[in-house]
Amino acid sequence: MTTADYIALAFFIFIWMGYSWLLHGQTFFGRTSLTHAMAERRREWIYNSLRRDLKMIDTQIMAGLQNGTAFFASTSIFAVGSCFALLGATEKVDAVFADLPFVFHSGHAVFEMKVGGLAALFGYAFFKFGWSYRLFNYCTILFGGIPMVHDTEKDVISAERAAERVIRMNVIAGGHFNEGLRAIFLSIGYLGWFINPYVFMGTTAMVIVVLTRRQFFSEARLAIMDANPPPNLHLSAVQRDKPSASDGDELSGGL
Template sequence: MDADSLHWHDAFALGVFVVAWAMFSQAASGRFVRRMSLTKLMNLQREEWMRTMAQRELRMIDTGIMTGLQQGTAFFASSALIALGSCFALLQSSEEVLSLLRDIPFAGPPDRAVYEMKVLGLMVILAYTFFKFGWAYRLFNYCSILIGAVPMARDAEPGSMESGLLHAARMNVIAGKHFNSGLRGLFFSIGYLGWFVGPLVLVATTMLILFVLVRRQFFSDARAALLAA
């Protein structure tokens, strides 16, 4: 395989990867497809949670849930940052990795410049996921403040409780949106690793990740459980 055909295949595979990621993100958000996604169903549950919270005298349950959401988000943010740091080790160990790639079946002729470009691409994905998780963590913190600002039902002025819970619900939905974007970044970064073997492997791993995510969003038992409730 000559260099020109290799570069053409790389561009095509990368295009498939980007389009698959973008299209799935839009579909999970409720665009392109009429079928309700798991994400959309959970957004409705977030709003219902805030309405239930507003009626509770004691909100320790709600603060506990928010703490769990923040801790989970912080874990993934830390994981993305650690993975991002590991990419620098990949750049420093280029020769060792290229030597390993030469022994992998179906891998194209290794080229250091192309390899380093792929590592930089992986770093961009991981940086994107880190910032998404970091922003989601901050938004969940804001949501905790808004929950505290929702007045008690017995003391609330007309309309103030409804306004407060809507603010908290909206902030929670937005935080969940950015958290899910970070998760998708992590999932697709696993598919991106196939590019280090070759463009055809990248297409295959991208389709595999896409299949798993589509099944979870639109055909999973978790989605069925929410619809049955």
């Protein structure tokens, strides 16, 4: 490895840690992150479930969260297996890279080390997704302890405590899921290292810029933030089509 390789690897680790620290701070230039805003929406969802006895809607949402986490966990395992398969074809891949322009040919050992780092990246993502799946499972069990409406009215404090447990577990599970996704996204930037360290730093910076924009400057963030109240609708479509009392009087008078 050259000095540029060490610098690029240090840059990758530093910018990853810095971005994670930025998200834990929840704000950037006075803007709330998308992740933090969604945590508040999770709270609204769980507290809304206290006001209805039909919990099938909530269990379907829980199942959707678990299925999405399981999908990415399976994908990470396949990616790890692909990395090991790539190690078995080092000579062929290295020969291809050796003939490409702008590719720094650094030998078999360095190439295998880069593939091993990529496998470690996907392995980290798998553990995050696996732990998130388990926490979502715990969240489902905790959600089963949320009382019905009539029990909530009898003991509001106990009902709110049960809801807070579900909220906290759901937010933690969502946080691990987001960290696993972040590792998947950064693996795209990591692929630039197979070309040369300068492309590695460029692709990593590009991925971080895209993720920062999505977290703090995207339309998705604006969609879930507290916006202006909706305009007052005078009549819905059903009300417009339904005859009013005055219409009935006019009709009677006409008859």
